[in-house]
Amino acid sequence: MSLNFDEFKKIVFEQAKKLGFSDYELYYENSEALNIGISEGNIEEFINTNLNSVYFRGIYKGKSASTYSEIFDEENAILMVNNAFEIAKIIENDDEIVLCDGKQNYKNDLKLYNEIIDTISVKEKINIALDYEKKALENEKISKVFTSNIGDGKNYTRIVNSKGLDISSKTNGAYYSIYLGAKDSNGYNYTKYESDWFNSLKELEDKKIYDKAVKKVLQKIGQKSIRSGNYKCILHKEAFNSIFSVFISNLSASSIQKGFSILKNKINKKVTSEIINIKEDPHNEKSPNASIFDGEGYPTIKKIIVENGILKTYYHNLKTAKKDNIKSTGNSSKLGQGIMTFNTYMENGHISYDSLIKYMKNGIIIDEFTGLNSGIDYLSGDFSLSCSGFFVENSKILYPISQIIMTDNVFEIMNRIQNIADDRKEDESNPSVFIENVNILGD
């Protein structure tokens, strides 16, 4: 028989106490989502879901063990505790585990649930996706819209533990995405994927996501390779984002302590070019990653990560913070399993994107990397990636380029950034940047 969360929790906590766990907690999640995909005027995809899931963490003789279940009955309540008990007995990692007691200050006035999204009907969503496909196809050069997607989801999270923590939050969000193609006169296909979040239909209309995709794909027509060599380069914010996120992932205190990051022992040392400032603001309601508390219920906080190129802090959860004898930075993923960020961003520079092109004068713009799933070595930072963008001469974009490879290193690039545009929007993670010299393999 299916139990509600409170009934399930009662059984889990009783069993945990019985087996001798010194502390224990549950992370419960209830989510609902709907995604509608349109292609060629038809509903190609309609995916509708509601799910419940729960993580358990228990501390036994100082060792932490976690289990997960999607079934809410008595048998599985007992089983998830028993399995955790078996796991705790084999763990050898001695790091001290601390659970959050919920006595900290929380930014409870944060508004993370937008009721307006709930008022948009299924029919309205279908019509929007149909309408945007049609609008994209009004441009005769657009050969096909592979999918015009609209979706939204809501999430309820509750963390309860034996230290007295009982905290919950409800969030939601809605997005639109479009994937389309254009053909050149030889029949060669160019494609572009564009997506963005929205808070209201008015905002969705204003963002004209379909129109951005159309403009971007048309700019690609006629792409060609360039000569191999060294070029001045603007990494457009969309491409630079991939490099920036690998850099950020190497600042996880968990990676640092386990020896998986080469940014070890770098606090108060230079880790990037000095014009770079990186901050985290989990309380910006416009960010889809905004949050009041992290994955173990500890309050999220605003903080400086890198100031003028100097590293100020790693990202910590309670366990890694205890090990370094400092306070958690509120960056725990679910039940302290690892580290996650909540709206980390690199600050804008002081010149516009167009001025940055003038500043470069001659060189290339890279606006897309492909092969990111395997092309970056997170350990060394080395990457060799296929990319595309534009060739720039005398501050003018001459033609689109592709089928070229950039080979470089994430950590070196972060130190070679010489100028930064002011084109990051509030809900984005980074602006576009300029680098004096990159190596390109072309023809």
Add this chain to the structure above:
Amino acid sequence: MINKEILKNLINLSLKNGGDFCEIYIEDSYSNGITAIDKIIDNAYSFKNFGIGIRIYKNLKSVYSYTNNISYDNLKELILKATDVLNSISNNYQISDFTIHNFTEKLNIIKNIENSKKIKILKDLANVAYSYDEVIKKTVSSISSVNKNIIICNSYGDYFETTRNRTRIDFEAIAENIDNKYSGYENFAKTRGYEILNDINIENMALEAARTAKTMLNADYFEGGNIPVVLESGFGGVIFHEACGHLLEADSVSKGDSIFYDKINKKIANDCLSAYDDATIDDYWGSFDIDDEGVKGQKTLLIENGILKNFLTDRLNLRRMNQNGMNLSLTGNGRRQNYKYVPTSRMSNTFIASGNYDNDEIIKTIDYGLYAKKMGGGSVSPINGEFNFSVQEAYLIKNGKIDKPLKSTSLIGKGDEVLFDIDMIGKNIELSEGTCGASSGSIPVCVGQPVLRVRKMKVGGK
């Protein structure tokens, strides 16, 4: 899990509300794993997953709902919400009884073993790697296993039951000097239970990962170029998987989005190249008895002496293709990661068949080129066939001999061009395990090939 009467009622409700096909997929799975960092057991997990996915078609419209709340009211509400968008009139057809197809009988599967045995293997791997060389400063070893019970029933009145067990071991050795870290990686994975631990050669696995890590730490960068490339057997087949395999999946073919959609019985590759997708090889990582739509796994000839012979199909895309006059059959390639994904056409074990050359013979033909000993992953755009790969371990080929190691190289090209550029194929085929990610999630596959030569490829470096 859910009784057959209820499943039948749900299918009939879907038909009554306008569906012309309904399929219910139920999954109850238990997975567990242990990870050691160096010789310390760092982490372990135990996951219980359970859920149901209901898919309904009306012609080419497809709606899908999934949940783990299996109360009849919730399932009914999901079906009504989904069928509402089909805008279709009631279907008079209803099913009365299911025909049962049971595939759960598996011999000698060991679903779990004592943790102490797993821990010994994890620590042995670390010990061997550390003994290889002092530059090895870190190791990560893990053993994981999943046991999945699946029921698939549909409005044709078929009711399938099957059990899938998959077990794998992963090992990473990290070599480190003052400036940098490089890793070497090996894995062993089978569609079996824990009995596979008897087949693993711990020493070879650990030494091989450690050797790669040390080699790459000391490797030079490569200046790049458009040069001949020799791809090692086994995981070298990832190139074929990306550059061709994905373009033969009905998912992109049926909508005319693949560059190969109109090429059946036409030449798409060099004469020396034949290729298969084969889900029936016993215990292999990409093998299965039935796919996630209840269709039996098969061996499918994809390319014969350079001529395209078939595509990999799933139910919905086959329906679309045949409405467009293609007259193809189901090949049993409808796959998904779990109930949270809609199945679509995906590869199983996909490989290039063996050719006529000895490996040395192939290397000897090259004055200046690249030998890609271990490939990383890659990706492809089916729309224009552009692909890219990272190479985990590469060497320069100079005057017909393998020369120094090279780091941080990648290969790019176009699917329709590279298939013609594969011009020498070795005799000995090998298959390697991998994970393929696409719209229906991450699924286990094998890629494979003998050693082969590509006469020219763009190789990145600096």
